[in-house]
Amino acid sequence: MVTVSTLKLDKRTYHHGDLRAALIDAGLAGLESTGPERISLRELARTVGVSPTAVYRHFPDKQALLAALGCEALRMLGEAQREASERAGGGIEGFGATGRAYVRFALSHPGLFRLAIAHGPAAVDLASEDDEASRLLVAYAAELTDGSPEAVRRLSLQAWSVAHGLAMLMLDGRLPPDDAIIDEVISERTLFPRPPGASP
Amino acid sequence: MVTVSTLKLDKRTYHHGDLRAALIDAGLAGLESTGPERISLRELARTVGVSPTAVYRHFPDKQALLAALGCEALRMLGEAQREASERAGGGIEGFGATGRAYVRFALSHPGLFRLAIAHGPAAVDLASEDDEASRLLVAYAAELTDGSPEAVRRLSLQAWSVAHGLAMLMLDGRLPPDDAIIDEVISERTLFPRPPGASP
DNA sequence: TCGGCTATGGTAACAGTGTCAACATTGAAA
DNA sequence: TTTCAATGTTGACACTGTTACCATAGCCGA
Structure with missing residues (x-):
């Protein structure tokens, strides 16, 4: 685990803090319950509390996100x-x-x-x-x-x-x-x- | 191969003839060039020359189609x-x-x-x-x-x-x-x- | 021969997806 | 303090699987 799970700050802050780590954490958590094909970029962003396209500030691709999770x-x-x-x-x-x-x-x-x-x-x-x-x-x-x-x-x-x-x-x-x-x-x-x- | 590849009749006939076999043939052909997760039900229907929902007269699901292809x-x-x-x-x-x-x-x-x-x-x-x-x-x-x-x-x-x-x-x-x-x-x-x- | 029924096809729509372009906000450096 | 790069948002596009409803056609019995 990356042990950065409590980084989902409350919504008043425009910036997230460490969105990349939060996304990876959420992704790992999601992978515990379903397969890689079924995890959705948008849903990941949703659980972290961020807009879908914010992900693209940290990963060029969905593939890149998956690759980080894979590592x-x-x-x-x-x-x-x-x-x-x-x-x-x-x-x-x-x-x-x-x-x-x-x-x-x-x-x-x-x-x-x-x-x-x-x-x-x-x-x-x-x-x-x-x-x-x-x-x-x-x-x-x-x-x-x-x-x-x-x-x-x-x-x-x-x-x-x-x-x-x-x-x-x-x-x-x-x-x-x-x-x-x-x-x-x-x-x-x-x-x-x-x-x-x-x-x- | 199923050897029913020429079943894509011309468009004047409302009914296809043997849509199920044609779909499987097209699916097998598609699988030669890409992975299973990337073949699309709609695209398969398109290459066979039929509307997307016509597939559902022969397979209850996309999963069922994939299963048939898998067999x-x-x-x-x-x-x-x-x-x-x-x-x-x-x-x-x-x-x-x-x-x-x-x-x-x-x-x-x-x-x-x-x-x-x-x-x-x-x-x-x-x-x-x-x-x-x-x-x-x-x-x-x-x-x-x-x-x-x-x-x-x-x-x-x-x-x-x-x-x-x-x-x-x-x-x-x-x-x-x-x-x-x-x-x-x-x-x-x-x-x-x-x-x-x-x-x- | 004809009428209807069933198998098979089409249309429209819905929710969901990944991705792009353009815009907004922020924190920090100059 | 001003500016700027980093970061997040909105809106849109094309695509997907799936459903509800409508259309056609070929066969089966009267």
Whole structure:
């Protein structure tokens, strides 16, 4: 959260104070209850108590607003994953835990998750990303392989794909959002049967 | 394709002939060039040469229209996978081929793919689905495991998740839509190192 | 053959959206 | 204190999905 939620001053002030932060806060709140497609620029402005076009003083576009929300959502996702990783104590269990946290975050915050993925900054190289989620991923992949770039890359991509695919399939209703399925699919034991790095 | 594309009769006829099929055809054509959220009911009606509200004689909703398009798209996806499977000659290579075909279909028909997943019929149990894609998946999973329900289930879910995750990450710009990455991620050799069913 | 009924199409309108141009207000710097 | 850039507002435009109501046409029975 941005913790600037009480910035909606009373109406007597012509200027708002920090409209940008208020809009992002309202957007994050709205994303908790509906999907990204259904949040409206005008309604956001309404809840903040401002005219629709005032938004354009802070974001050139609706897309830009969504992108800002996406960045914040991505940060929250990474934070959830880091907590899960620390709780699991690192190692291969930590790796699995971050994957399961990825899916659980998607299920409990569908709007935020969708926006984090769909409207985040376009990624070029996974290794050079600067968000916490990506950092965690490649760090674990390096730890659990021989460290060669190819191995790190492959494990990162495969792990991310599994977690993301499961999350999206559940969000889109193609698979039931069942906790047991998460544990079944994202399992260090069955997914990567020979712990990488153990044997050459 | 539905192969009813020339049904847009000239304007002198008050009734259209087969408006429903024409709408679906136009929708599929539109999905080839843009995403599902950007196709407009009114524009679809316009390209077919009919008033906006005529659509409501054949679909109760825009959602219903999208659902119909999603079913058709899902059929096309399954067909692409079956072709790839047959070309690879079955077995574990066929399994990998269907996975790669899944991702390639997503990349070459993003709109169709998104709609096939997002607006298809809500799935309850993977084993009881009646679309070709699901059938292929569980058939391969049964062939490549000992056939126990748990093993079949797990392999199905993991394989689907990997393919779907990779496809979505590429479609959403989080990973470059690189053919080499597809081969790298969806590889029978690295993803399922011990061919299931070989050793107990 | 004819009359009516139903399937299918059209018109007008409503509320809502994102966005632009032009105008208004404010706080702070010169 | 004056001016100016930052910020907010009003009004409008084109577009959307949807509804209520009206129009046409082709088929079915008398």
